[in-house]
Amino acid sequence: MIELECFKAARARIKNIVVKTELSFAPRLSELSGYNIFLKKENLQKTGAYKLRGAFNRIAKLSDEQRSLGVISASAGNHAQGVAYSAKHFGIKAIIVMPEATPLLKVLATKSLGAEVILAGENYDEAYKHAKELAKSQNLEYIHPFSDDDVIIGQGTIALEMIEEESLDYVLVPVGGGGLISGISSAYKSISPNTKIIGVVAAGASAMYHSFKNKKVCNSKSVKTIADGIAVRDVNKKNLDIILEYVDDIVIVDDEEIANAVLFLLEKQKLVVEGAGAVGVAAILHNKLNIKKGKNIGIVLSGGNIDVTMLNLIIEKGLIKSYRKMQFRTILIDKPGSLQRLTDILCKVGANIIKVDYNRISTTLDYGDAIISMALETKGIEHQNEIRSKLAQAGYNIDEFY
Known part of the structure; x- marks a missing residue:
């Protein structure tokens, strides 16, 4: 213990x-x-x-000689920022090796703290291997994120x-x-x-x-x-x-x-x-x-x-899974009033249209038809079932997509 x-x-x-x-x-x-x-x-x-807690505690305990050589670590992001922040506090060099798929937010945040960022490997373990090689070749103190x-x-x-x-x-x-x-x-x-x-x-x-x-x-x-x-x-x-x-x-x-x-x-x-x-x-x-x-x-x-x-x-x-958003496509006759007829039905059932896409040039369409895609803001599963029922009664064959 x-x-x-x-x-x-x-x-x-x-x-x-x-x-x-x-x-x-x-x-x-x-x-x-x-x-x-x-x-x-x-x-x-x-x-x-x-991660700042562990990184700072580790770097604070380094000798002046160890700090003068600089530090290096591998991280998916949070340990990286902890090391970078701590290194900046002590005014020492820091290199962070991150997996190539690391979110840009974490990369930029680490760079903003003064650290040099190197992207290498598909995951943490591959980034770790590269960082250890650099630590050995450049005589840097390695700050392990957990061990x-x-x-x-x-x-x-x-x-x-x-x-x-x-x-x-x-x-x-x-x-x-x-x-x-x-x-x-x-x-x-x-x-x-x-x-x-x-x-x-x-x-x-x-x-x-x-x-x-x-x-x-x-x-x-x-x-x-x-x-x-x-x-x-x-x-x-x-x-x-x-x-x-x-x-x-x-x-x-x-x-x-x-x-x-x-x-x-x-x-x-x-x-x-x-x-x-x-x-x-x-x-x-x-x-x-x-x-x-x-x-x-x-x-x-x-x-x-x-x-x-x-x-x-x-x-x-999350909105789709909780039945607060619904997306579908259907085919309309491409003539004035067709879209209004559809939107009138949606208006009557209280569905809020948040996105519309109207396509009449698709090669899968018959001449004179158009594909309408819609995203609706809805109030739950019962509301969505009501929308489906009203559209079906009006003769619309809808294809839902997620």
């Missing part, structure tokens, strides 16, 4: 840099789930994620803050490489050993889930998930050993469930949270936990650095 004094020392070390984020009661999520839910809002951290004692201890300062504010029965923590849950579980078991720590992984990056269940390293062949912050292919044995000792369980959520949680947090909690940060809420919303109702549950919202394009996609898909 990492000594409690190490976490206290780290907290003092990062005190003037890191924001003590809110742990606040979530009334709507609590009412919906039957638990007392408290959200630890690390999405409101200075760099938009908890490093000082990084783990820095992340564990979250637990100290949570323990001071609320007495929690369970804490849900996102899991990728395992640095966050290693720190939080170690600190919690030192102070509040009866609190159960549950990890949450994405189905598209489930190596740690299978490793935990099988009690041995089980790497994945590939990763694919909207939760890019926890998209780790290979399991690090150091972190797995800590997790096996202090973590009580790990559950799994898929991308649809994660997207639903992101949208829920945006709509109901007014919080912008990235996919990785929303997995704990996804586990609650989709009943992944076998926990007695009425328990106090803390959920770590690990970050809020979501790409705007991804957020837009999640919103659009």
Whole structure:
């Protein structure tokens, strides 16, 4: 077990840099789930994620000689910004290797903090390999995003803050490489050993889930998930050993469930949270936990650095899945009044037209016909069924698309 004094020392070390984020009661999520839910809002951290804690603690402990050579790391984005911010604070060189598919938001944010960004590899593990090669060839200090004692201890300062504010029965923590849950579980078991720590992984990056269940390293062949912050292919044995000792369980959520949680947090909690940060809420919303109702549950919202394009996609898909948006196409006779006849029907049933596309030159059409495509704002499944019924009664054969 990492000594409690190490976490206290780290907290003092990062005190003037890191924001003590809110742990606040979530009334709507609590009412919906039957638990007392408290959200630890690390999405409101200075760099938009908890990673600043571990990165700063690690770099703060380097010698002057080590700092003079510069630092390097591999990251999908949040650790990158933590390292870049910390390096800028100490006035030292920082190189960050990111996977080629890293969202532009995270790339630009890292560059804005003064770090040099190199895009390499299809995922974190390939970027890590390239970064280690550069560290060796350029004699740079490598700052590991999760398999490093000082990084783990820095992340564990979250637990100290949570323990001071609320007495929690369970804490849900996102899991990728395992640095966050290693720190939080170690600190919690030192102070509040009866609190159960549950990890949450994405189905598209489930190596740690299978490793935990099988009690041995089980790497994945590939990763694919909207939760890019926890998209780790290979399991690090150091972190797995800590997790096996202090973590009580790990559950799994898929991308649809994660997207639903992101949208829920945006709509109901007014919080912008990235996919990785929303997995704990996804586990609650989709009943992944076998926990007695009425328990106090803390959920770590690990970050809020979501790409705007991804957020837009999640919103659009969420509106369709919740029957608040409907899209269809149908064929009209291409003559004056045809479109008005269709829109009159939609007006009478209270459907708001938000997009129209009129095409009369498609090679699939008969002469004199036109394809009309429409997107409607609707009020739920009953409203959509009414729209379908009225259009069918009027003789329209609609083809819905998503």
